Amino acid sequence: MSKCRKILRLRKFHKLKNKDIVLPDEMFDSAYHSSCYKTFTVLKRHFFSTDVKKKVPSQPSTSSSGIKQPSTSSDSSIISDTVVHDSLVKDVSLPETEEAGKEIEAEAEQPLEEGPSQVSIEASTVQTFDSVVLANVNLCFFCNKKKKQYRSKNEPLRTSLKDQFEKSILSNLKPDTEIYNETLAKIQSILSCQVYYHNVCRQNFRNQKRSLVKSPVRTSWHISREIHETVYEEICYLIEENVINRGRCYFLSYLHKEYLEMFKELSEGSDATSIFTTHYLEEKIHKKFTDKIQILVSNKKKVVAPKGISTIDDSLFAHLKDQDTLQAAAAILRAEILGIKRKKLPDYLPSQRLKKGECSTPPMISDFFSSTLGGYNRKRRNCDTFQHHVKSLSQDIIYMTHNGNIKTSKHICLGMTLIDDEDESHNVPHDSDDDE
Structure with a gap:
């Protein structure tokens, strides 16, 4: 124990x-690994001999120290190692400074009974909490390491005053939160x-905590x-209901056109043709x-x-082709209807203005x-x-199509008729129950 x-x-x-190893205060019945010892x-040798004038006092052998060494399976190797190291210590000298040499020599001459006081002081400085360890050893506050490589270069260990470090770190955290309290x-x-830290560790901590505090900014x-997520869910629902459950078939181009039309309508005119191609849609639905x-x-x-x-077969292919044509026609009509501009009604409404309504009917519709309805029968169509x-x-x-936001002359007249009927029903007198 004295040798250790x-x-x-040293x-x-x-x-x-x-x-930073803490030795026990006194010997106890326990074993140790010879490799660790x-x-x-x-x-x-140069750690022992830096001044030839001062000699390290020789250590008593293990057998004459009066302390029984714990027994292991390799006692012979331990004894031989001890003898070798004792002889090595006899031939070397103390460190450079005379004061440091006297201090170490005085400590070496103290009896074993006075050892626990020194060991207790060492043990009191080593605790389980990381921050106390950081106070005794120059380790990074964030990664608890002294050496760190970043981009194949050694990251230097920087220092900062405790008060300045506290203000800088806590400024990026929201007060009265769990992260704030733990860091404080x-x-x-x-x-x-x-406080010691690596600059890259500090920057990573700052970016990570800042992302938790700040609310994300919604961009285009x-x-x-x-x-895209909403439209893709609609396409998946169409495939699941019609293709899987009902056994229908669709052109891939048909589904792609449906996707683009829905995206254009929800995004108020944005085009996703260059981003969401037919091949990309094929990969997504095939994967799902x-x-x-x-x-x-x-x-x-x-x-x-x-x-x-x-x-x-040919009949199914012809049916799919007609379906694709109908979809194209419906998309053209819908785009024509959605392009109608609303004409706001004035405060004074003459009868001629009511007949026109808020819009006119496009000739295409x-x-x-x-x-x-009429086909090619000219007589019926006229x-x-x-x-x-x-x-x-x-x-x-x-x-x-406009969800009632644009009212035609037909719907204005229907609304006025309903209002007149309600007014007349309120003005009708009720029959009296008094017969006499």
């Missing part, structure tokens, strides 16, 4: 590895007036991403529905089909319903009753 204490003092004097006690407690528990990219759908190729057109369909039906349907389509 001398080695420990390690502390030269600031070597294992200089050898690693701790072996020192190079760790800083205040440091005994030294200086965030809005566009949310719209790998075991439920398949993508076939027919006449150089990709078809999204349910499992179980091996080929696309009237022609579409004329062709749908009938007044037929034209009245076409006008009524066109105005209903405009009203429904």
Whole structure:
């Protein structure tokens, strides 16, 4: 034990590895590893001999020290190592300064009974809390390391005054939070007036905590991403309901057009053609529905089909082609209706102004319903009753597409009629129950 204490003092004097080991106050019945003992006690010669005038007092052998060494499976190797190191200590000298040499020599001559006081002082400085360890050893406040490499370069260990360090670190944290309280407690528990840190560790800590405190800023990219997520969910719902559950087939280009139209409408005119391509949509839906759908190729057109369909025959392909054409026509009509500008009604409404409503019917919509209802029968299409039906349907389509935000002449007249009927019902006198 005396030898271990001398080695420990030399390690502390030269600031070597294992200089913070705490030795027990007294011997107790316990074993140790011979490899650990050898690693701790072996020192190079120049750590012992720096002044030839002062000699380190020789150590009594293990057998004559009066203290029974713990027994291990390799007692012979330990005894031989002890003898070698004792002989080495006899031939070397103390460190340079005379005062330091006298201090170490005086400590070496103290009996074993006076050792616990020194060991207790050393043990009192080594505690489990990290901040106390940082007060005794120059370690980084954040990573608890002395050496650190950043971008293949050694990061220097910087110092800062405790008060300045506390203000700088806590300024990026929100008060009265768990992170704030933990950081404050760790800083205040440091005994030294200086705090050691790596600049890269401090910057990483600052960026990490700043992201937790500050609310994220919503940019156009965030809005566009949310719209993409919403539209993709709608496409997935269409595939799951119609392709998987009902066994229908769709052109991949059909689904892609649906995606682009929905995105354009939700983003108020933004175009995602260059970002969200047909190939990208194919990869996403194939990854999501790998075991439920398949993508076939027919006449150089990709078809999204349910499992179980091996080929696309001519009739099915013609049906899909017509479906694609109808979708294109519906998209054109919808774009035409959404492009209608509302004409605000004045405060004074003459009868002629009510007949016009807040908008006029585009000719494209009237022609579409004329062709749908009358076909190529010119005589029927020129009938007044037929034209009245076409006008009524066109105005209903405009009203429904704009969710009632644009009112045509038909819907204004219907609203006024309902108001008049309600007023008349309130003005009708009730029959008296008095017969006499």
